[in-house]
Amino acid sequence: MLQSWTLTHPAPSRQLDLGTVAALLDAARPAAPALALLAVLQRTAGADYLSLMQYDRGDDGAPTLVDSLSRSPEAAHVTVDCFALYRRHFYGLDAMTPLAGRLRSETRPDAPLIALRQGIQDVPNAAWRESIYDRAQLCDRLTLLYAPAPRTAFAINLYRSSASGGYGPEELDRVLDVAPLVRSVHRNALGAAAQTVGTPARVAQAEQTLAARAPRLSLRERQVCARIAVGLTADGIGADLGVAPSTVVTLRKRAYAKLGVNNRLALARLVC
Numbered sequence: 001m002l003q004s005w006t007l008t009h010p011a012p013s014r015q016l017d018l019g020t021v022a023a024l025l026d027a028a029r030p031a032a033p034a035l036a037l038l039a040v041l042q043r044t045a046g047a048d049y050l051s052l053m054q055y056d057r058g059d060d061g062a063p064t065l066v067d068s069l070s071r072s073p074e075a076a077h078v079t080v081d082c083f084a085l086y087r088r089h090f091y092g093l094d095a096m097t098p099l100a101g102r103l104r105s106e107t108r109p110d111a112p113l114i115a116l117r118q119g120i121q122d123v124p125n126a127a128w129r130e131s132i133y134d135r136a137q138l139c140d141r142l143t144l145l146y147a148p149a150p151r152t153a154f155a156i157n158l159y160r161s162s163a164s165g166g167y168g169p170e171e172l173d174r175v176l177d178v179a180p181l182v183r184s185v186h187r188n189a190l191g192a193a194a195q196t197v198g199t200p201a202r203v204a205q206a207e208q209t210l211a212a213r214a215p216r217l218s219l220r221e222r223q224v225c226a227r228i229a230v231g232l233t234a235d236g237i238g239a240d241l242g243v244a245p246s247t248v249v250t251l252r253k254r255a256y257a258k259l260g261v262n263n264r265l266a267l268a269r270l271v272c
Helices: 018-027 035-045 073-093 097-105 126-134 168-189 199-213 221-230 234-241 243-257 264-272
Strands: 003-007 049-055 065-069 111-121 137-147 151-159
Touching: 003 168, 018 035, 018 168, 035 049, 035 065, 035 151, 035 168, 049 073, 049 097, 065 073, 065 243, 073 126, 097 111, 097 137, 097 151, 111 168, 126 137, 137 168, 137 234, 199 221, 199 264, 221 234, 221 243, 221 264, 234 243, 243 264
Parallel strands: none
Antiparallel strands: 003 111, 049 065, 049 151, 111 137, 137 151
16 A cells, blocks of 8 residues: 655654764765765665656656666666656656646745655556566665755655565654655755845846857757856756756757857856
8 A cells, every 4th residue: 555654844753863964964065966865865765776856847747857876886777767668658657746746836945745655566557567666676665755946846766676675664764754854955956046145136147148148049048057157056957947957958068069168167257
């Protein structure tokens, strides 16, 4: 039976592991914060495969894969391959999809985080179960679903292999205890600075400068470049504009080619 939890704050009766808390806070600092966040959760949950999915403004509700991680480097392809099948055939059958749609409409900064546990016996479709769980030898999935920014929902999927067995009570407790902190850390890593005083004005000024100095850029390219110039990450820009991070990367490459630059510093010099 599918299990679910609605979380807003860590349980007051439980003491968070300080090492895990410190690692999560540090996860927002590297150049690839999404991957660092997954690495912390991998150690916390003992997960074998992890994926971070983004639900943006697509009308079909389909998610985009932001990043993934596997316990074994030799199995790095497993998560990507499984996601491709999931997105092509099965996401519409997942109880997570309509929940993500509702979370995308949330505008409150304290919107609850939803945790879902789906064991192999809970997969509602035989083809889904056989194509992904049986083929990849998966037996359990724990999902953290939350909206760290308006109009955007994210899901972190933590999979266990059949060899590892399903999640035990202590492992579940560890993940659920830190889950609200995960949401807060991810919000910061996405570029919460975009919501702070001064940053919207800096973005607007950068867009105006680019419009005057680089008229060859499309509107979307200009929007992406302005946010890069003020220091936002691809994940943060995607959340801010409501597009997938992969789209941000494509727009950045196209804009850099038009501008004749190859890094953020050169872009910032052009804008400033």
